[in-house]
Structures are given as C-alpha cells and as structure tokens.
Amino acid sequence: HVLTADPRWLVLRIRCAAAAMAGRELAEYLARLGESGRLDADALAACHAAVSSANVAFEELEAVTDRLLRSSSPDVRRVALTALVRDAGPSRGWAPERLERLVRLQSDPSPAVSGAALAVFPPREMIDEPKPAA
DSSP, rough: TTTTOOOOGHHHHHHHHHSOOOOHHHHHHHHHHHHHOOOOOOOOHHHHHHHTTSSOOOGGHHHHHHHHHHOOOOHHHHHHHHHHHHHHHTOOOHHHHHHHHHHHHOOSOOOOOOHHHHTSOOGGGGGGGGGOOO
C-alpha cells in the first residue's frame, strides 16, 4: 500500500503482487490496474512476466485467463493471451476450450490483442485438413 501513491513504483508493485498473490487474486489485481488506465509499457511487461511465472499454478491458468479476457482493457486482454499460451504449453495442448479462447482473442476489437493472437498460428489442432503442397 505504501507504493500505491507513486506511479513510478508500479512495476515493483506488480512484481510484489505476483510473488504474494495466488493466480485468481493476481488476475483481479492486474485487471483493476489495466481498467484504471495505469499500465505503461514497463508495467505491461511486468504483467506478462507475472502470468508467465511459476508462481501462477497451471491449475489456475484457466481462471486467470478467463478473468483477464473479461476486462474492458485491451492491455489486460493482451496479457490474457500470454496466460493462454502458457496454459496450452508442452504436455497441455490446445484443448477445445483453449481454442475457443484463442479464437475469441483473434477476433478482439483491439488490433493489439487480435494481431498478437493471430500470431499464435497455427495450433495443429486448428488445422482441419492438410493443405496440398504448392
């Protein structure tokens, strides 16, 4: 709480939150920051690092992604993509519910979100049939 008054400490606040909060609580905290318009480039990088961290358990990534996806802030929805990609990582895969979230992000009204989501291409599960060789 001591750091709240000074925006220069926002990155440190995010790092502290990532170390101290469980996944759902962290997602709520990041969403509130984004929805208040406080996230600059450095703070966004800290948010991406926070959801990529081992401090967010794999079991919580679905709930974290869902909370971040519901945000009115495009910056926060972009962080949701980072959480989703981690959730679909090795030995987890692009299950149907993860593919649905990816499609939702790919059609996001914000180019910063949809463009980044379109670069997550192509999960092999999304390919209906092999394309003929050209």
